[in-house]
Amino acid sequence: MKKKQFKLQTQITVFTIVIVVIAIYTTIYFTTRWIMSSIQQEINTNIMNVAKVIANSPNVVEEMKSGDYYQNTIQPFVKKILADTNQVEIIVVADMEGLRYAHPNPQRLGEKFVGGDELRVVKTGELYISEATGTMGTSIRAFAPIYDWENHQQLGFVMVGNLTQTVAQIKKQRVITIILASFVGLFLGIIGAILLANSIKKNLLGLEPEEIAKLYVEKKGMLEAIHEGVIAIDGDEKITLINDSARKLLRIEETDIIGEKVTKLFPTSRLPEVLKTGVAEYDREQMVNDTIIINNRVPIENGEKIVGAIATFRDKTMITRLAEEVTGVKQIVEALRANTHEFMNKLHVILGLIEIKEFEEAKKYIIHTSKNQQQIMTLVMGKIKDPTIAGLLLGKISRAKELGITMNITSDSYLEKREGKITSSILITILGNLIENAMEAIGLSDKEERVIEVNLMESKKKIIIKVKDTGIGIPKENVSCIFERGFSTKALSRGIGLSLVKNTVENLGGSIEVTTRVCEGTEFMAILPKEGKL
Template structure:
């Protein structure tokens, strides 16, 4: 068993094919040998009978047995007949079983030896195997009749079994040579077959093929994209679980036409043009997806095509999350814009040489900026979070929104800094959502209130916006749901996902025309012995 596992596939194929050829040849040889032996014996018997019948009908034999011719003539004719027909002997018996002709003249006149002549003396033709004076032989007995039908004797024609065995041995030698040639051909064929199989399998062993298949299946099922492969006729040959979900089918569609599931597909055109189509918007069973269609080319021939696709809303959501930096970028842009405006004012005062007013202006903006920084830094001990809130305050000023950090706010430094990224996602999206909510109102105010209490951090964002429509209350956190036009509806979904990741809770209260309040509670471990 261990040896079988260590043998290569090519060696196994050679051994198996060679073994099959050898067994087949040996069985064939045995059956053929048996058949040949039987045919040789039958043929020899037929030959002996034919010679005996020919001799028995000879007038010389009849006349010799009736006494009309000399025994010497009968003896000569019997010997000549044996020589002419290539049999071992021709013996002529009278009705008493006495030899009238024999290859050995000294045996003439003696009783026939063998004891198998009785039926012939009774007028029957047959073949017998017995031991005579010349050895074991196959003997044909044919009675001799006169013209009026009277039996006057018997002709015995014999062929030594030794001669038959020599003939059989010659036949066996020929068969053995054929077997050896067949084995040689089998070895060559087994080698060529194993080489062909090895080439077809790219030189891989079964274990390696199984491993690669498992790896391929694992990769297909681990990706978030739907993957469907089709053959040259557009029939589905491969599909992963993600694609099945998007197709909305339970049974495997393998072997069915891809166009039956996606009527507006470009796969056939891609195969004809041999050019890939990348990042194309497609409609997939009513779902908007971003898809790629690529031809599969093997040895210069197009053998099929493969389509990969992903829900467009997921892609956009992922893009927003990955560039969750968006909040940072917007905030930094707002700060840069604010600073640029201030620099323009400073430059103008310098050119006007209004140095006194310049000093007053610089003192004013620096004191305001320092006051804001000190206020935020005092209430939020985490530097990254504090900087992020400052950037949101700058962005609010650019958007003409009154935003302030509640006086009761206090956020101690966290024990685990990994939580900061999730907090940025939560606060950033809630504040952005609040900015959007107050965009069309006359009075634009947003308040951010954060405080720590008994192992939890509370984040409260309130606005004076239009509020949330009642019909959206149950689905507001679902991906793609938004009261605004365009490709929106990812912010609150990301907020909910971050809160779930932190094992927290979120709730909201909204009154149409008055505003909305979002309340978030997340587990929060603080450094050292800080006071609440």
């Protein structure tokens, strides 16, 4: 079962949101810890400063010398400081016995200091911060000693503090503020992730990663499969794509040419002109490295903007050869050439006989040759009603004679002018290539019997073509490969003929069979339906 893949837009959105969440909450974690520490430090510094100010106040020092808990002015002074100072909730002034001279609750005046953490300031007279539970609850406390510097005597101490509950509330409010800010950041991050995903999706033309990978693999396969040269440029006239066929035709040996200016490697490409004008050019001939190529050039458009241009081109000679193979022109040309060659040979014989004044022999030769040619033409034309096919067979018979091969048309052969999808050019392609293949097979044989037998039969529904030779035959291991394009046992052959025959037959919905025995010969039989398939 194929695993379900999330769309690229969804993946980008989720991935970006996850990154934003991790970034925000990592920041929150460290920021919160720093703020907690900062708040604590701020509170400690604040209460210690207030404690030192009160402990060094002359009024407090003088009143502490009096020893009167109730009739002193320290309590009003402390009360005013409490009212005017933020983040301070408790101020206590006490003597060395711990008796209170000032307290947020006036009823506690004269009573002993509670908490136990005051012993340190009483014994050592040092400044410090501690946490303890007093009459108002648990609090953070700053202690500062009160000195009579004239008599070098410690008179008491000041404790300034904040309830731990209040400190916790301050920290909580700060944390809530940070969290609310993080939610705003997360919301903006989500919006940004969606916009980013939409932008990337748009730039990728709505394609998913697997679709992009598939297109890349398909593009690479197509470039390697086609024989046409392909070269593309971007809006800056720099090469963005070139295949191996283009490299061969342009004779480019450099491996890394992507990003190079096209005018440097292919000055006559006219791609810059197509890029500027936006006008395509088709089937233009031009000379490149002593080779005539057929060139097509078109602009690459993205909406109404031209973003590049692409050219495809191919050797004109190869195109001509393939056209001749496909249309059967090659077979007709060869047949005409064979007829012309045989005619010239006979003319040379007649000319020679006349020169040596053997007029009677020349007359007999002309009559005999004319009679044989007439018999052959009558035989072929009588059985084959299509003049194009008849001309092909006559040419092949002449060609066979040149090679010392006897080519026979069977007595039961018959071909009318057909109706349906089978055209003369199709028959020329099939019949011409099969006969040519038979001649080549016989040419490789040392047998004295050098015969090709051609049988053409037509019915209302189909045409059957049989070509039998007495050549070398086909080894068993090669039988399955003979119809593959490029396969050949002959060094100079391009391996196109039989492949072209098979493709043509199959395109008609027909079939082709081969019967062969090594050193005895081969027979090909093609069955072509006039309509539909077999």
